[in-house]
Amino acid sequence: GQTVRLADYRRTDFVLRGVDMTLKLFEGRTEVLTRLSLERRPGAPANAALELDGDELILESIAVDGAILEPGRYDATPESLSVTGLPETGPFELAIETRIAPEDNTKLMGLYRSNGIWCTQCEAEGFRRITYFLDRPDVLAPYRVRIEADRAAAPVLLSNGNPVESGDLGDGRHFAVWDDPFNKPSYLFAVVAGDLDALRDTFLTMSGRTVELGIYTEKGRARQAAYAMDALKRSMAWDERRFGREYDLDVFNVVAIADFNMGAMENKGLNVFNHKYVLLDPDIATDADYAGVETVIAHEYFHNWTGNRITCRDWFQLCLKEGLTVYRDQEFSADERERTVQRIGSVRRLKAHQFPEDQGPLQHPVRPGEYREINNFYTATVYDKGAEVVRMIATLLGEADFRKGMDLYFERHDGEAATIEDFVACFEQAGAVDLSQFALWYAQAGTPTLTVTEAWDPQERRHTVRLRQSLAPGAARTGTEPMVLPIRFGLVGGNGEERRAEGRVAGGARLDGDLIVLDGREATVTFAGLSDRPYLSVLRDFSAPVTLEHDQAEADRLALARLDRNLFNRWRALDDLLSGGLTRAARRPLGDTAPSLDGAVVDALLASAGDEELDPAFRGQVLTLPGEAEIARQLGEGVDPDRVHAVVEDARAVIGRKGLSTFARLAAAEGSDVPFTPDAASAGRRALANAALAYLAAARNDPAEVAARYRSAGNMTDRIAALAILGHRFPQSDASEEALADFYRRYETDELVLDKWFALQATAPFHDALAAVERLAGHPRFTMRNPNRVRALVGSFAASNQVAFHRPDGAGYRFVAEKLVALDRINPQIAARIATTFRAWRSFEAGRRAKLEETLRQIAETKGLSKDLGDIVDRSLK
Numbered sequence: 001g002q003t004v005r006l007a008d009y010r011r012t013d014f015v016l017r018g019v020d021m022t023l024k025l026f027e028g029r030t031e032v033l034t035r036l037s038l039e040r041r042p043g044a045p046a047n048a049a050l051e052l053d054g055d056e057l058i059l060e061s062i063a064v065d066g067a068i069l070e071p072g073r074y075d076a077t078p079e080s081l082s083v084t085g086l087p088e089t090g091p092f093e094l095a096i097e098t099r100i101a102p103e104d105n106t107k108l109m110g111l112y113r114s115n116g117i118w119c120t121q122c123e124a125e126g127f128r129r130i131t132y133f134l135d136r137p138d139v140l141a142p143y144r145v146r147i148e149a150d151r152a153a154a155p156v157l158l159s160n161g162n163p164v165e166s167g168d169l170g171d172g173r174h175f176a177v178w179d180d181p182f183n184k185p186s187y188l189f190a191v192v193a194g195d196l197d198a199l200r201d202t203f204l205t206m207s208g209r210t211v212e213l214g215i216y217t218e219k220g221r222a223r224q225a226a227y228a229m230d231a232l233k234r235s236m237a238w239d240e241r242r243f244g245r246e247y248d249l250d251v252f253n254v255v256a257i258a259d260f261n262m263g264a265m266e267n268k269g270l271n272v273f274n275h276k277y278v279l280l281d282p283d284i285a286t287d288a289d290y291a292g293v294e295t296v297i298a299h300e301y302f303h304n305w306t307g308n309r310i311t312c313r314d315w316f317q318l319c320l321k322e323g324l325t326v327y328r329d330q331e332f333s334a335d336e337r338e339r340t341v342q343r344i345g346s347v348r349r350l351k352a353h354q355f356p357e358d359q360g361p362l363q364h365p366v367r368p369g370e371y372r373e374i375n376n377f378y379t380a381t382v383y384d385k386g387a388e389v390v391r392m393i394a395t396l397l398g399e400a401d402f403r404k405g406m407d408l409y410f411e412r413h414d415g416e417a418a419t420i421e422d423f424v425a426c427f428e429q430a431g432a433v434d435l436s437q438f439a440l441w442y443a444q445a446g447t448p449t450l451t452v453t454e455a456w457d458p459q460e461r462r463h464t465v466r467l468r469q470s471l472a473p474g475a476a477r478t479g480t481e482p483m484v485l486p487i488r489f490g491l492v493g494g495n496g497e498e499r500r501a502e503g504r505v506a507g508g509a510r511l512d513g514d515l516i517v518l519d520g521r522e523a524t525v526t527f528a529g530l531s532d533r534p535y536l537s538v539l540r541d542f543s544a545p546v547t548l549e550h551d552q553a554e555a556d557r558l559a560l561a562r563l564d565r566n567l568f569n570r571w572r573a574l575d576d577l578l579s580g581g582l583t584r585a586a587r588r589p590l591g592d593t594a595p596s597l598d599g600a601v602v603d604a605l606l607a608s609a610g611d612e613e614l615d616p617a618f619r620g621q622v623l624t625l626p627g628e629a630e631i632a633r634q635l636g637e638g639v640d641p642d643r644v645h646a647v648v649e650d651a652r653a654v655i656g657r658k659g660l661s662t663f664a665r666l667a668a669a670e671g672s673d674v675p676f677t678p679d680a681a682s683a684g685r686r687a688l689a690n691a692a693l694a695y696l697a698a699a700r701n702d703p704a705e706v707a708a709r710y711r712s713a714g715n716m717t718d719r720i721a722a723l724a725i726l727g728h729r730f731p732q733s734d735a736s737e738e739a740l741a742d743f744y745r746r747y748e749t750d751e752l753v754l755d756k757w758f759a760l761q762a763t764a765p766f767h768d769a770l771a772a773v774e775r776l777a778g779h780p781r782f783t784m785r786n787p788n789r790v791r792a793l794v795g796s797f798a799a800s801n802q803v804a805f806h807r808p809d810g811a812g813y814r815f816v817a818e819k820l821v822a823l824d825r826i827n828p829q830i831a832a833r834i835a836t837t838f839r840a841w842r843s844f845e846a847g848r849r850a851k852l853e854e855t856l857r858q859i860a861e862t863k864g865l866s867k868d869l870g871d872i873v874d875r876s877l878k
């Protein structure tokens, strides 16, 4: 594959004014007629050919202004269509007929069928699988789309924009015409046709317009879209309140689809969703599923302004819409739920997904400079670090100026395909600041390290804080210049009070209230006039996405874990103590029986968990130990996953035994008699109770009480929590086997719940789990055709089963590699995504490292590998 570079960007030679399409859907084939209103761009070469993109297309006919073209005037391959001799000036119409087979489309890009439903996925480059086109985000046009289909097979016909016409065609066929007046790029095109149910509602916008809302599902499941509808209306209201953004069309439709590569897609006025992010009820969905639906509904809706009304000039600018929209959906969840708990969740995710990416061979800047396959850049770096960069702009500017900058962005670039430079310039103007150094966050890859040291001077009653930043060179070979780090902090007194102290800065930083902005390599801040030594609470709310190395005494951390008014940092004090203890323990030689955690740390954890003054969701977070992969990341090299697992398990048992009475009380607090409501507070209580149950099981090692809990569960959250404890702690026990069989019988008709059943077994932390996974790969309900199912079995095995995937004999690696090579022929995008689990190969002990490398090389040498998978394995090996 060829490398595409940001530096090579240039505009098209032709301007697109409008698109008129007719799609005739038949069983086994679809005919697509596309009429493009085009004009040579003023200043473009008079003899330049029109070069259109295609992908596996067959050209049926081509005409200019109604005249069929002679073969000499064009050159068509499945991947391109080049047309010469086009008018030097003035508008002309190019009509193209293609024929496609959605039934054979297993890549799920372009037009395909899912359970009989015709649907599309065009981002990033799927539209070229429907028709030849200038398939790039800076080519914007209004679209008019006519769909024709058999009425019985597809009574529902949907596309972007507003419905304008529909009617009968005879012979059992009918049609509908949709008109989207807003200029949009082709990646936002969508068509859906099928026999669907709908849940309907309306939304009254801030200017008093009524929008018709529809959520379409497979037959009989529309009532399971009620929560998604509620989340949609709350999202629409929030965007008006918080950003002044009103919805712009008369209708907004969402369609839930079973086979979908992504979570969802923000097509203009017609969002297409993986049904996992729409369909819910308490019996089939967990609290995490509810939160996921709320987040994804909000995210895709918010794209209407950040992504659709203002789109990206090219795919290098992907974070312009994704980072910003993740920031917006995180803010929405923080406002709708509990801010600190949401922030803890976002930071956990950032550290679990983005930090390893940024610290390994797949490293790339938030705005990449080159790619071979754009599908491989829908990454945690673009999304989550991209959101952190927006959050830092908000922190640096303050709420009022940040909002001014957003308003300016919407006003100045509405209807355009914009760049990061455009975006940043709005905040420079709104805040009257120079953000040129800050913009390095978009260009330099890697996680900066922030090193903090403290010195208390008892004579002078001064506390000196020294800050240093550094950035290690990484795989992306971008710069290592100092960045702008907004560091929120507080000085905490012995009773938890916030100390006010005059601070003096020396070196590369400035002080602005509770914010230190470090823009040099180092600085010191000296706080004077203190009566006694304060505890330094630094990087509050994780105000910059850095690795913090704060050489802080354990006693100080324990104090902050108890006292800090910033609850995020209270959590982080404990989390640092836990991961510090666990990493140290994992470094000790096998057979060393010293406890993983200090008694004082365990006591602090139990004190927080049992503190009734604190939000139960927060206490649930406190009880969630750092994951094994996170410990492995912090170890950095020579990782033995079995050792890491043993250390974490030991810690869990120690905590469980010491907190037995607390956990018994907490686990009993949420019995099956509590009716289910999906709100955040109730979810928090369930999270706390289920965390407590897991510790009880670790301490008592008795499956009976967990099995009882499984049987009496009144909702999926509690049921799957109990099942996970049985399956992961008591594998192959009668209790576990019975519960797994029961779960299967209960839910075998529900694909989404079956995914949970597959994933739960795939993540059981035992070497023998591989045998179960191999068996499940042959289960009649396993299929490579459904991305959710593949992710549930193969994806979660590779990503979330540190013990079995990393079996010392390499059998886990071989299993995954074999599946990936087979999957690559069906759906390369999903294969490439799962393959990223190999990227950390260099961090393992010698035996596993060699086997991982060998497996990667074998995949790389496979004949006919897709560009997607080839790109990931090649870069991983570099």
Ligand code: DPP
Residues within 6 Å of the ligand: 123, 262, 263, 264, 265, 266, 299, 300, 303, 322
């Ligand atoms: N649909 C994906 C998202 O919303 C890609 N745009 O992030």
Ligand code: ZN
Residues within 6 Å of the ligand: 299, 303, 321, 322, 325
């Ligand atoms: Zn998005």
